[in-house]
Amino acid sequence: MAEVELRRISKMYGSQKVVNEVSTRILPGEFFVLVGPSGCGKSTTLRMIAGLEEISTGELLIGGKPMNQVPPSGRNISMVFQNYALYPHLTVKDNILFGLQVRKVDKAEQGKRLERVAEMLGIAHLLQRKPKELSGGQRQRVALGRAIVSQHPICLMDEPLSNLDAKLRGHMRTEIRRLQQELGITMIYVTHDQVEAMTMADRMMVLRDGEVQQVGKPLDVYNHPANLFVAEFTGAPPMNTVPAIWLADQAGIELAGQRFLPLPMFHGIKDQTPVVLGLRPESLQPALEGQSMDASCQLPVTVQGVEILGSETIVEFTVGDKLWKAKWNGQWHCKRGETMHVRFDPAQLNVFDGETGKNLAVTTN
Amino acid sequence: MGELRAKWKVNMYAWLLLLPSLIFLLLFTFYPVIQTFILSFHQADLGSPEPFFNGIDNYKQMVEDEVFWKVLTNNIWFAIGTVPTSVALALAMALFANKAIRGKSFIRTAYFYPTVVPMIAVANIWLFIYTPEYGALSHVMEWFGKGDMNWLGDQKNVMWAMIFMVIWKEAGYFMIFYLAGLQNISQELYESASMEGASSWTVFRRITFPLLMPTTMFVSIIAFTNSFKLVDHLVIMTKGGPDNASNLLLYYIYETAFSFWDQGMASALTIVMVVLLLLVAAFQFFGMDKKIHYN
Numbered sequence: 001m002a003e004v005e006l007r008r009i010s011k012m013y014g015s016q017k018v019v020n021e022v023s024t025r026i027l028p029g030e031f032f033v034l035v036g037p038s039g040c041g042k043s044t045t046l047r048m049i050a051g052l053e054e055i056s057t058g059e060l061l062i063g064g065k066p067m068n069q070v071p072p073s074g075r076n077i078s079m080v081f082q083n084y085a086l087y088p089h090l091t092v093k094d095n096i097l098f099g100l101q102v103r104k105v106d107k108a109e110q111g112k113r114l115e116r117v118a119e120m121l122g123i124a125h126l127l128q129r130k131p132k133e134l135s136g137g138q139r140q141r142v143a144l145g146r147a148i149v150s151q152h153p154i155c156l157m158d159e160p161l162s163n164l165d166a167k168l169r170g171h172m173r174t175e176i177r178r179l180q181q182e183l184g185i186t187m188i189y190v191t192h193d194q195v196e197a198m199t200m201a202d203r204m205m206v207l208r209d210g211e212v213q214q215v216g217k218p219l220d221v222y223n224h225p226a227n228l229f230v231a232e233f234t235g236a237p238p239m240n241t242v243p244a245i246w247l248a249d250q251a252g253i254e255l256a257g258q259r260f261l262p263l264p265m266f267h268g269i270k271d272q273t274p275v276v277l278g279l280r281p282e283s284l285q286p287a288l289e290g291q292s293m294d295a296s297c298q299l300p301v302t303v304q305g306v307e308i309l310g311s312e313t314i315v316e317f318t319v320g321d322k323l324w325k326a327k328w329n330g331q332w333h334c335k336r337g338e339t340m341h342v343r344f345d346p347a348q349l350n351v352f353d354g355e356t357g358k359n360l361a362v363t364t365n
Numbered sequence: 366m367g368e369l370r371a372k373w374k375v376n377m378y379a380w381l382l383l384l385p386s387l388i389f390l391l392l393f394t395f396y397p398v399i400q401t402f403i404l405s406f407h408q409a410d411l412g413s414p415e416p417f418f419n420g421i422d423n424y425k426q427m428v429e430d431e432v433f434w435k436v437l438t439n440n441i442w443f444a445i446g447t448v449p450t451s452v453a454l455a456l457a458m459a460l461f462a463n464k465a466i467r468g469k470s471f472i473r474t475a476y477f478y479p480t481v482v483p484m485i486a487v488a489n490i491w492l493f494i495y496t497p498e499y500g501a502l503s504h505v506m507e508w509f510g511k512g513d514m515n516w517l518g519d520q521k522n523v524m525w526a527m528i529f530m531v532i533w534k535e536a537g538y539f540m541i542f543y544l545a546g547l548q549n550i551s552q553e554l555y556e557s558a559s560m561e562g563a564s565s566w567t568v569f570r571r572i573t574f575p576l577l578m579p580t581t582m583f584v585s586i587i588a589f590t591n592s593f594k595l596v597d598h599l600v601i602m603t604k605g606g607p608d609n610a611s612n613l614l615l616y617y618i619y620e621t622a623f624s625f626w627d628q629g630m631a632s633a634l635t636i637v638m639v640v641l642l643l644l645v646a647a648f649q650f651f652g653m654d655k656k657i658h659y660n
């Protein structure tokens with residue numbers, strides 16, 4: 001069984017704690033993404049799972065067996081490194097077969113596996129080349145091939161696409177996902193790019209400063225971020241936020257001393273609590289003339305800037321003292337300084353605690 | 366027409382930029398080599414007030430000269446004794462110094478120390494070590510109950526003594542090149558190998574050593590040339606003796622030129638040495654280059 005379980009795993013460098021009590025359970029065959037900003041401890045966590053970094057405290061189990069003291073080669077894991085770690089003096093073929101040769105796998109078996117992997121990745125014509133004679137994408141494939149050929153049930157990847165250009169990155173995203181599903185491997189994938197996390201993951205874990213912020217399916221994380229940090233980390237452009245005051249008696253909000261929105265679906269928030277309002281850019285839509293809408297969910301705004309991207313338009317305006325962005329389908333020719341009304345569905349509103357940043361409607365899972 | 370002129374202008378510019386170094390190269394390298402080459406076909410010793418052309422007489426004499434053959438054999442043995450050992454030792458020390466976690470810089474300095482000590486001082490230190498009866502080595506030998514040995518005064522021992530000293534001196538110097546080479550190997554490669562469970566011997570044989578080949582090549586050429594260039598230690602410690610047992614080619618050239626004052630013969634010997642070094646360098650360079658991976 002290729003289940004990976006982390007039990008309150010921490011990493012200390014001297015007195016500095018860079019990974020703090022991370023616990024999670026990664027299911028067999030799952031595509032699990034570790035995501036977070038630079039320096040949040042993603043690589044460190046992954047390397048502890050691989051065995052390249054010692055686990056300071058906590059327990060790691062793979063297939064139910066404790067792994068803390070097991071060397072990397074005993075963990076049934078293959079790994080794709082950020083810079084591919086191809087041996088520059090060996091041909092593609094020898095690079096792919098290196099691990100099998102080390103483990104003294106039968107020659108005929110080696111040949112069979114090589115052939116299958118080369119075909120699967122479309123690198124059969126490159127086998128005699130050296131890494132420096134390959135393009136970035138081809139190197140990436142060779143690195144993938146080396147991980148696959150070992151037939152380990154678990155594969156770790158640390159930002160494997162960060163050296164590729166945008167178009168190739170999109171292509172490799174789908175390819176890695178396809179391979180993972182075809183082979184049924186458990187994948188633990190590190191990235192700082194939330195788009196990669198959203199598009200590839202079965203489940204994702206958002207990290208910040210070594211602490212788990214949220215674990216869940218990409219859409220759950222997107223729709224119900226556990227806190228302000230996750231809200232602002234996911235989505236492009238990220239979630240719009242603005243500080244406000246909660247008025248319990250009217251079940252509504254005072255926004256910068258002027259706006260007032262009855263929000264009956266949030267319960268149990270104390271009167272006068274400072275909160276932060278969060279709304280996704282695509283939840284803000286233009287309120288057209290003659291459309292009868294609940295006036296409470298409309299905001300009169302002054303357009304500050306417009307970006308027309310072809311298929312969609314991003315409109316900027318200020319709410320309170322924050323710059324908000326709204327994302328609308330199609331091409332909208334708004335003018336700077338123009339006043340208009342935007343509306344939103346109150347169900348899509350997120351309310352966060354003004355001090356802790358916790359989402360007041362969602363409980364973390 | 367205009368194109369030709371533009372091209373000429375660019376070329377001119379390039380030559381002008383090269384000129385300063387070319388002048389020095391011509392003046393201090395090519396000119397002396399050519400002069401030496403010409404002089405090697407002349408008789409120019411104390412018996413001839415003006416050098417005069419004597420064809421290949423110098424070379425004929427050289428071939429008949431027993432000392433020349435002795436010195437050449439000495440030098441070949443000296444090269445065989447010093448080059449592989451000092452290169453291998455340098456590699457081993459670099460691997461160790463690179464791995465040591467505690468006292469890393471201390472170990473590096475300690476290894477490199479023999480290289481920064483001036484030659485004359487080195488020679489004196491070893492002169493003391495090798496001194497019979499009250500030298501350091503003799504004392505150690507006495508503790509082990511071995512008899513006293515005259516290291517530098519005995520024809521059988523003197524070459525070993527010199528070889529040992531040169532290895533001691535050169536290994537630290539070559540280690541620096543290997544250390545630099547090791548730094549250039551990405552840590553990811555080793556991590557990747559450890560994921561596969563490769564033993565440290567496999568890692569060395571299949572990754573580290575092949576990737577250090579350019580360094581090994583470079584260092585061996587230097588080591589080989591150095592083994593033909595040794596002169597200062599001989600001046601201080603043995604003067605090539607006893608009975609030419611520790612005499613090497615360059616020291617013999619020096620003696621011929623400045624003790625026997627036979628400039629013609631010294632020139633002929635020099636040409637032989639230059640050709641020999643070029644041949645070996647060419648062999649190493651062209652013969653082995655294809656097998657080496659360069660980044």
Ligand SMILES: Nc1ncnc2c1ncn2[C@@H]1O[C@H](COP(=O)(O)OP(=O)(O)OP(=O)(O)O)[C@@H](O)[C@H]1O
Pocket residue numbers: 013018036037038039040041042043044045192
């Ligand atoms: N060997 C080390 N000694 C001390 N601190 C370290 C060491 N390695 C990493 N760190 C620290 O641990 C923290 C987490 O590092 P890590 O490499 O896991 O970040 P990351 O999330 O992978 O970031 P990135 O996206 O930039 O790769 C960083 O603050 C880093 O400075």
Ligand SMILES: [Mg+2]
Pocket residue numbers: 042043044158
């Ligand atoms: Mg990282």
